[in-house]
Amino acid sequence: MMIFDVLTLFPDMLVSPLQESILGRASKQQLLQVRLHNLRDWAEGKHQTTDDTPYGGGDGMVMKPEPVARALAQLKSKSPRAKVLLMTPQGTPFSHQHACELAKEEGLIFLCGRYEGFDERIRQTLIDAEYSIGDFVLTGGELPTLVMIDAISRFIPGVLGGSDSAEIDSFSDGLLEYPQYTRPAVFKGMAVPEILLSGDHGKIARWRREQQLVRTWQRRPDLLQTAPLSADDLKILEQLQRPVSGTEEID
Numbered sequence: 001m002m003i004f005d006v007l008t009l010f011p012d013m014l015v016s017p018l019q020e021s022i023l024g025r026a027s028k029q030q031l032l033q034v035r036l037h038n039l040r041d042w043a044e045g046k047h048q049t050t051d052d053t054p055y056g057g058g059d060g061m062v063m064k065p066e067p068v069a070r071a072l073a074q075l076k077s078k079s080p081r082a083k084v085l086l087m088t089p090q091g092t093p094f095s096h097q098h099a100c101e102l103a104k105e106e107g108l109i110f111l112c113g114r115y116e117g118f119d120e121r122i123r124q125t126l127i128d129a130e131y132s133i134g135d136f137v138l139t140g141g142e143l144p145t146l147v148m149i150d151a152i153s154r155f156i157p158g159v160l161g162g163s164d165s166a167e168i169d170s171f172s173d174g175l176l177e178y179p180q181y182t183r184p185a186v187f188k189g190m191a192v193p194e195i196l197l198s199g200d201h202g203k204i205a206r207w208r209r210e211q212q213l214v215r216t217w218q219r220r221p222d223l224l225q226t227a228p229l230s231a232d233d234l235k236i237l238e239q240l241q242r243p244v245s246g247t248e249e250i251d
């Protein structure tokens with residue numbers, strides 16, 4: 001069973017998302033366990049202070065190193081092989097590939113920052129990897145932690161049932177997904193593509209692959225640099241790049 005430890009000042013932020021739907025089911029089935037820890041429990045003094053003003057001046061607050069160091073020492077003593085992860089806009093862009101690899105670990109410890117983040121000496125000595133979930137600034141590391149736990153859990157065997165298999169999902173083949181349709185056959189005057197009603201599974205598979213390539217080319221051309229493409233795929237992409245017949249220049 002995969003153990004996720006989360007160290008945060010706001011453990012309640014994570015409770016309901018982890019109880020619902022697929023993650024809730026996986027917890028009940030003991031495929032994973034998320035243990036939430038309040039950093040304040042390792043703070044000292046009457047006010048259990050976890051932050052302080054930055055040396056050198058400036059706006060905002062910085063999280064003090066001692067409570068984090070004490071908390072991580074205790075969590076690591078219980079999960080000695082667990083990797084400690086920090087979520088920050090300065091981290092490595094988190095991807096499908098990272099989710100897949102992290103799912104093979106036996107434990108992960110997520111350190112959630114608030115304010116301007118942690119004292120640099122925490123980052124230097126106690127963190128194994130830093131990830132960013134995108135180029136925007138959030139109010140803390142709690143939502144990135146939820147995003148990462150969700151994405152990682154999908155790769156834990158048994159978490160996705162038969163109807164929600166990870167293998168055939170977006171990104172496992174490096175391309176965007178093809179469009180999906182369900183009943184009714186006509187909705188607000190828009191018909192489902194005829195080929196999907198044909199029952200010809202070979203044709204349907206080729207149409208879906210073509211849709212994946214078209215969408216990826218239109219929306220995320222960067223992904224085509226790394227996606228594994230067949231000779232047939234390249235032929236389809238060549239046709240997309242060719243100008244519409246009748247508009248080509250004559251020389």
Ligand code: 4GX
Binds near residue numbers: 114115117132137
């Ligand atoms: N992808 N944030 C973390 C506080 C902080 C700052 C520095 C540690 C070091 C974010 C993101 C993100 C905002 C989470 C600042 N903690 N994290 N927080 N985008 O914006 O991961």
